Amino acid sequence: MTLHWTAAAQDGAARAGTLHTAHGEVETPVFMPVGTAGTVKAMTADAVRSTGARMVLGNTYHLMLRPTAERIARLGGLHKFMDWHGPILTDSGGYQVMSLNELRKLDEDGVTFRSHVDGSKHRLTPERSIEIQHLLGADVTMCFDECTPFPATEEVAAASMRLSMRWAARSRAAFQPREGHGLFGIVQGSVYPSLRAESVAALTAIGFEGYAVGGLAVGEGQEAMFACLDVTTPLLPQDRPRYLMGVGTPADIVGAVARGIDMFDCVIPTRSGRTARAYTSRGQLNLRNARHADDGSALDPNCGCPTCTRHSRAYLNHLFKAEEMLGPMLLTWHNIHYYQTLTRRLRGAILDGRFAQVAAEMAAEWAPEDTP
C-alpha cells in the first residue's frame, strides 16, 4: 500500500489522524522540523527525536548541489546519511529555485539556475526533481511546481498555477509508486479563490496521496492566509493528508489546524533558536535581552525539554552574549520541543472534542513576555 492517512477524530474542521509511511506511523497534526542540508541545524538526530518529532523535511535544492543526490544514494539514502529513521518529506526544489531571482530562467519544460554555492549551472524539471527525491529516498515526494510570487495579478497567478498543474501531471507520471511512499500535489493560485478551486480540481483529477497548500507564508499576512485556507481545504479530499508548506508561527499553526490542515514545516523554530528568540507557552522572548542576565528561572516553566529543566535564562543569556555554540544548540532544542508540544496538545484537544477551547486558552497564554 502506498503512503496513506487515516482519521482518528474531527472537531469542527480540525482533524486528528495517523500518517502511515515506509518509515513508521506519524500522528497528525504534525510539525516537521526542517533539515535543509541533511541536518536539523544545531541538533543531533537523537535530540530531534527526543523532542517528540517523528518526521523531518529535507531540501532537494540544497542536497542536489551538495553533497548531490547521487552521492547520498550511493551512501544508502538520506535516512541513513543523516541518521534519521523516521519518515522524511522532501520538497521539490521549486520554492528555493524560484527565490534565486536573477540566477534562474524558467521555461515550459523546467528551470535552469546557478548554484548559490559555486555559481555552477543546473537544471530542474518535474522529472529530474522526482528522480532526485527518489534518490534521496523520500517517504513523501512533492510535485515540482512554480511558487507564484506575491503579490501577483490574477493573470500572472493563473498562468503560474496552470504551469504548476502541467508539471504536477508530469511529476505524477515520473513518480515510481512504492510501498509506504507517496506523492503530494501542491495547490497554487495565490490569493484568488477561483484559481485555488481550479488548482484543486486539476490536482484531484490527477490524484495524489496527499495535498499541499503552497504559495502561502510569502508575505500575504495571516488574515489572507487563513482566508485562502477557508476556500481551499473544504475542496480537498477528506481522506488525504493536507500539508501547509512553510508555515509558521504557533498562532498560524493553530489557525491552520482549525481549518483542516494536518502537516506543517517551517524554519521559524530552528532559525529563531540560532538568533536567541524563544517560543514558549507564555509567548516569545529574546534571550539576548539584558533583563535575563540575572534570571535564575527556567526559560519556560511549563516545558520539559533539557534546556528548560537544566538551565536558567541567565545561562542562555550568557551563552548568546559569549557567542557560544551551546546557545543556539539549547534554544533550537527548546523551540523544536515547544512546537512538538503544541501540535501534540492540539491533537489531544481534537480527540477530546475541545479544540476551540484549547486554541483560545493558548492564545490567552501567549501574552508576549517581551518585545522583539
Added chain:
Amino acid sequence: MTLHWTAAAQDGAARAGTLHTAHGEVETPVFMPVGTAGTVKAMTADAVRSTGARMVLGNTYHLMLRPTAERIARLGGLHKFMDWHGPILTDSGGYQVMSLNELRKLDEDGVTFRSHVDGSKHRLTPERSIEIQHLLGADVTMCFDECTPFPATEEVAAASMRLSMRWAARSRAAFQPREGHGLFGIVQGSVYPSLRAESVAALTAIGFEGYAVGGLAVGEGQEAMFACLDVTTPLLPQDRPRYLMGVGTPADIVGAVARGIDMFDCVIPTRSGRTARAYTSRGQLNLRNARHADDGSALDPNCGCPTCTRHSRAYLNHLFKAEEMLGPMLLTWHNIHYYQTLTRRLRGAILDGRFAQVAAEMAAEWAPEDTP
C-alpha cells in the same frame, strides 16, 4: 577532609588512583575537557558526561569578565550554572592574563589588564584570583602565578618563578579550606632543572592538596617537556595528585603519564573538533579532505561514540563543507570521547602492570591516516 588523592596502582612511574572531591570521585589518570566560558564548546553537559568525562576545567579570566564571578555565585555557582555536577577545576587566570601582552602590567602585588571583550580595566592578585575561584565554587583551585614566557634566560625564569612562589604563599593564605575542596601549587622554572627543584621545594614547604607543572606546552617541544617532567615529578610528594597544565596531544599524555602525571587539560580535542580535525585510534584525520566525501565507513571503527556508531566520514565531510554546526558538534564529541578512552585505557594498563606495552601499542596504532 579536604580534596585528596589515593593510589590504586603504580607501574614504573605511571600511577592509577582516585581523586576524592566535594562533587564525587574521579579516577586518574584523568583528562579534563576545557569549559572556558561555562560550556565545553559545542557540547551539552550531558554529552560531555556521556563520553566518560568526570571533571572539567573552567577559566577564571573568561568567567570574571563575563558573566562575572559574582553573578555566577548569585545564581548558585558554576556547577549549577553550566549543569555540570561532577568536580570542576578552575585555573587562576594567570596564564590568560600573561598572554594579553601589551594589554597587561605586572607588579609585585598582581596584574592590571584590559578585557579582550570591551577593553575595560581589571586587576588580578593572588587574593582576588582565589576569591573568584571560591565564588565560582571550584573543587580544585589553582594558585595565581606568572606563566613564564618561553624562551626565557635563567635569570628571567628565576625571577618569574620566585614571584610565583611568593604569590603561591599568598594564595595559600587566602584559600578557605572546605570539605572536598583543595588548592594546587604550580611548579615553574622554565626548562632549568635547578629552578624546577627550587620551585618544588618552595611549594612543598607551603604545602598543597596537589601540585601542577606549569609553564610547559608553550613552544618548548615534546622532548624538552618530557625532560622537564623527568627532573620534576620525582621531587613531588608521592601522595598528592599531579597535574600537567594545558597538555596535550595523545602522545604527550602517554609520555606524561609514564612520568608520573595524573591530571590533564587541553583545548586540543575541542578546538580540533571545530576545525574538522579528528583524533582516532589510528591517528589524525582532516575531515575536510575530499577523499572522505564518498567514504561510508565510520570515522574510527574502534570508537563507540555516537559520531562513529551512527554516521559516516562522508556525512562529516558534508557537514564541514556545508558549514553546518552539527560538524563541530559531532567531531568535538568524538574527540572528547577519544581522549577519555585513551586515559581509561592507560589506567587499565597501569592496574594490569602492562603500561609500557600498551603505550607502545598505541604509538604503533597512530600511523597518521592523512597529513594535515
